[in-house]
Amino acid sequence: MSNDPLLNVKNLKVTFNTPKGEVNAVRGVSFSLGRERLGIVGESGSGKSQTGRAILGLTAANGRITADELKFHDVDLANLTPKQWRKVRGARISMIMQDPKYSLNPVMTIGDQIIEAYREHHKVNAREARHRAIDMLEAVKIRDPERVFNSYPHEVSGGMGQRVMIAMMLIPEPELIIADEPTSALDVTVQLQVMAILDDLVRDRGMALIFISHDLHLVSSFCDRVLVMYQGHVVEELAASALHEAKHPYTKGLLNCLPKMDGDQSDLPILEREASWAEG
Numbered sequence: 534m535s536n537d538p539l540l541n542v543k544n545l546k547v548t549f550n551t552p553k554g555e556v557n558a559v560r561g562v563s564f565s566l567g568r569e570r571l572g573i574v575g576e577s578g579s580g581k582s583q584t585g586r587a588i589l590g591l592t593a594a595n596g597r598i599t600a601d602e603l604k605f606h607d608v609d610l611a612n613l614t615p616k617q618w619r620k621v622r623g624a625r626i627s628m629i630m631q632d633p634k635y636s637l638n639p640v641m642t643i644g645d646q647i648i649e650a651y652r653e654h655h656k657v658n659a660r661e662a663r664h665r666a667i668d669m670l671e672a673v674k675i676r677d678p679e680r681v682f683n684s685y686p687h688e689v690s691g692g693m694g695q696r697v698m699i700a701m702m703l704i705p706e707p708e709l710i711i712a713d714e715p716t717s718a719l720d721v722t723v724q725l726q727v728m729a730i731l732d733d734l735v736r737d738r739g740m741a742l743i744f745i746s747h748d749l750h751l752v753s754s755f756c757d758r759v760l761v762m763y764q765g766h767v768v769e770e771l772a773a774s775a776l777h778e779a780k781h782p783y784t785k786g787l788l789n790c791l792p793k794m795d796g797d798q799s800d801l802p803i804l805e806r807e808a809s810w811a812e813g
């Protein structure tokens with residue numbers, strides 16, 4: 534499989550106009566992505582989500598995007614019309630958000646929602662679509678797919694809801710998935726199960742993944758490469774297998790700011806920061 538970049542981002546900036554002045558959320562981010570799993574980590578407000586949203590054309594109306602390059606294959610994402618976006622977003626690039634509650638329609642059964650999504654992308658009759666919907670639920674390792682198929686979103690757990698979202702997102706067979714804190718509303722065990730399912734699907738189907746999270750350890754266990762963001766800049770880029778080689782004090786701080794399981798009850802260190810890190 535070719536590893537030519539799917540995505541090229543050069544000097545991406547996202548700036549918001551607010552009543553209190555400009556907010557520079559993303560301040561010159563550059564990276565390229567092949568068929569690989571890339572993590573973007575950083576604390577709240579570091580610009581991770583806005584980087585993902587800019588790639589999907591989902592920047593809020595008060596935001597302005599500039600970039601020397603923002604390309605998905607040869608598609609210039611910085612200059613698409615709404616009609617052109619419909620051919621890219623959800624079809625070639627998909628996003629999984631944090632909480633399935635806000636993404637699923639509460640008054641429609643899960644099965645009907647999957648069927649509807651399936652028939653938007655594939656020309657099949659109702660019977661065949663039902664078949665495919667059950668297959669999709671099985672693909673995300675739901676053991677009782679018939680029950681989930683007939684349930685409403687509020688009748689399933691958060692972890693189950695997130696599996697359903699993953700199943701729906703796979704329907705158009707996107708090349709790139711952007712998962713923004715996809716599991717942070719779930720408890721730790723379910724979090725790992727859902728990530729493992731996503732990881733398997735991404736590998737099996739040769740898709741690329743951008744996994745956005747504040748949890749450096751979680752990201753590095755599911756990604757090949759990690760970008761560490763601080764105040765709108767990428768301060769360090771690392772192979773996930775080389776976290777121990779992190780040089781930037783902010784990355785080292787993120788690594789140390791985790792409770793240890795070995796019974797050491799001493800206080801967690803406070804994440805230190807210096808103004809110079811934000812200068813890029």
Ligand SMILES: Nc1ncnc2c1ncn2[C@@H]1O[C@H](COP(=O)(O)OP(=O)(O)OP(=O)(O)O)[C@@H](O)[C@H]1O
Pocket residue numbers: 549550551556557558575576577578579580581582583584593595596747
């Ligand atoms: N519509 C908006 N108007 C003004 N500022 C915004 C808007 N959307 C986001 N921001 C600001 O942009 C900055 C970066 O936000 P972003 O959501 O990318 O951070 P993040 O690293 O993903 O953090 P979190 O984990 O909290 O989502 C923040 O300071 C945020 O307040």
